[in-house]
Amino acid sequence: MNPWLLAGTTFFASAVEFVEAATIVLAVAYTQGVRAALLGTLGAGVALVAFVGLGAPLLANALALEHIELVVGPFLVLFGIAWLRKAVWRYAGRKAQHDEAAIFAREVAELRADREHHHGIAVAFQGVFVEGLEVAVIVVTFAASTPRLVAWSAGGALVALALVIVAAIALRAPLARVPENALKSIVGVMLLSLGTYWTGEGAGLQWWLGDSTLFAFIAAYACIAALLVGVHRRAAAA
């Protein structure tokens, strides 16, 4: 596994989720104060760090590498298909584009209707925890398959987190300009490609091009997704 590819995948996956979390946290800070937003965010951050810290070593110690690939690979395939098909639907117009500005407005309206301080903390906690959980699962599973590259996997997520925090502080507004569907497409292709490769390797398959088969999968899935966007667009227009 190329460490840059690994870090890049966790970076893009994390960036998408952190943008969504930042939108919710900003809505809480805007309506119920920075303290409530920070308390909820810190609580969720601790819970996520505990999940990653406990999950990776448990998985890595419990199973041999080929068994880990067979356990982790199918989850990556499922996540990859879930992300990529949503991106295809959005590009084809079968599903609304993810609109952070609309989410921000909805959160603000709901929070203004409820002035309870602890409700704001709970909303920030839930937003950060739920959005971060998918990233945590990806970081844990990648680290489990290649334990020596755990720093690269976590590093990609941390760089994304730092960039989103800087952007959130600088903008203090929904990060709607981030091309979320493009990021989700890239992550979907990466997850699906890695998942296919690892599941097959875990099942004892001999890949045609050795390790380079992974890059063939990336190219093939990107082309198939682009073709599917065209097919669904035509079907929607007909």
Add this chain to the structure above:
Amino acid sequence: MRLLREIYDFITGGSRLTPFGLALAVIAAFALPTMRAEAFTALVVATFVASTFEKPT
């Protein structure tokens, strides 16, 4: 029951098809005497393609 449903949706993105398609692909990877890599890859790709024709979630 609701929790199980939420966990299922979290993992599969709400697809009813992908877990079965993937299970079939893994079974093919273990069970077939020849062309295992080809059959496995074709089934995973077919599962992805078919899943895009499900109702958007």
